[in-house]
Amino acid sequence: MKNHRTGIAALAALALAGCTATSNQPAPGSAAEALRPYYASLAGDLPQANPGPAIDRSRAISRIGFGSCNHQHRHQTIWPVIADHNPELFLMIGDNVYGDYDYRGEADLRTFEQAYGLQASHPEFIAFRERVPMLASWDDHDFGPNDSGGTFAFREHSEDLFESFWRSSAEVRGRPGIYDSVTIGPDGQLIQIIMLDTRFFRDPLTSLPYSYDRRPLGYYGTVDDPGATLLGAAQWAWLAEELAEPADLRLIVSSIQVLTDAHNWEKWGNMPHERQRLYEALALRNGGGMVILSGDRHSGGLYHGEPEALGESVWELTSSSLNFSFASGDTGEREPDPLRRSGFFSDENFGMVEIDWASGEVALTLNGSDGNSLHSERIRFR
Structure with missing residues (x-):
């Protein structure tokens, strides 16, 4: 074959x-x-994950889990731990498998197909899928090679693999890219979840020149071209339409971090014009509070900022990774960040968003693989 x-x-x-x-x-x-x-x-x-329960969009939900960076060749013991937290919805926000593991540039993306096939076979994952509705977006390792974007020649087949595995809706399958949005609940308890696609349309990044003395915190600078895009014209237009819909709380899901500028890995800050455009679009939303969720970093933490273009304060919870940690404990000393309001935890972890509709508050919690909280913050969203 x-x-x-x-x-x-x-x-x-x-x-x-x-x-x-x-x-x-x-x-x-x-x-x-x-x-x-x-x-x-x-x-x-093409490989498919086992079917899961549908989201009941008429009923208010208050417990949403999320995570990123799940390697198909590694243990899957975190799934029953997450299930014990009784999420009513779980968001896979990127690097859901590592299809580029052993990838050598083949057009058939067979390593990606094999990665999905293996992930679909894990009993813990199957059991979780049977119990909890899931939504998914991708990051580089389940899209293409490391740090890849819109120039990846085989991105259309990668999209087919993703949409088959995650059983994407007809709406998602009917357009380029895998961005998606769902709105759940009755008036007064209406939550909108926007899953952005930061890969399919993204223009190339700018690499920093080699420096022996530069600290090992990444190698991407800023793209100064105001015409460079991260989301692409069609997704930007779609996002504006989604934000025009009413909601009491919105979860903005990005595979890469939005607020921070403390590192030179992939982040929205690599394209400052696009990040400002995102803030401006969010500022024009049709009401409701807002929280940003992100992944990618193989560490997790909680961030708080007040971007001028947004005109308000916003919280971002980063959760990474589900089973592929590179270190352990609080590694924040290697990445000082004035916006981070927690440690920078390299332990395997997952995030929980717990909404108290009566009080208008939401608890943002980063949990370790044992289910215990690494950090939690309760914030008002209205």
Whole structure:
């Protein structure tokens, strides 16, 4: 199968380069267009997670869990721990599998397909799916290679794999990218969850020049081009429409961190024009409180800022990783950050958003893999 798939992909590339025999058919205009017939031949048997319960959008919910960075080859013991916290919804916000593990640039993305297949087989994950409704967005490792964005040549097939595995809605499947939004609950207890896609449309980042003396906190600078995009025109237009809908509380889900500038890894601050645009869009929302959720960092923490373009204070809870920690304990000393209101916990972790509709307060909690709180903050949202 490997040789068959690689051969077809090679033919597609040759067709794009004009190296095959001419015909009356117009030449494909891009590598993606040239590969579509090939990917269509692979689409019949893509991995799927087991079905889960549907979200009851008419009923108020008050307990939402989330997490990121789940490696399919590692233990899955955190799932029953999360289940014990009785989430009514769980958000997978990126690096939900590591499809780029052992990836060598093959067009068929077979390592991504294998990653999804393995994740679908884990009993703990299956049991969690059977119990808890889930929504998902992606980050780089389940989208493409490390730190990849809109120039990834095989992103359309990556999208097919993602949407098949997570059983995405017809609305999500019907447009490029995997951004999504759901609104749940009755008037007065209406929560809107916006799942952004920070990968499919993102323009290239700017790399910092090598420096022996620079601290090891990443290697991306700022993109000064005001025309560079993180979300893409279609997603920006969609976001404005979603924010025009009424809500009492909104969860803005981004795979990469939004508020912080304390590091040079991937973050919204790499494209300051886009981050300002995000703040301005959020400032124009049709009412309701707001919390930002993020992942990616293989550490978790709670942040608070007052961006001028937003015109109000906002909290961001970062949760990472579910089963792929790089260290343990509070590692905040290596990344001083005036916006962080907690330690920077490298232990395996998950986040909980617990809403008290009566008081208009929400508890934002980062929990360790044992289920105990690493940090919690109770804030007002109205």
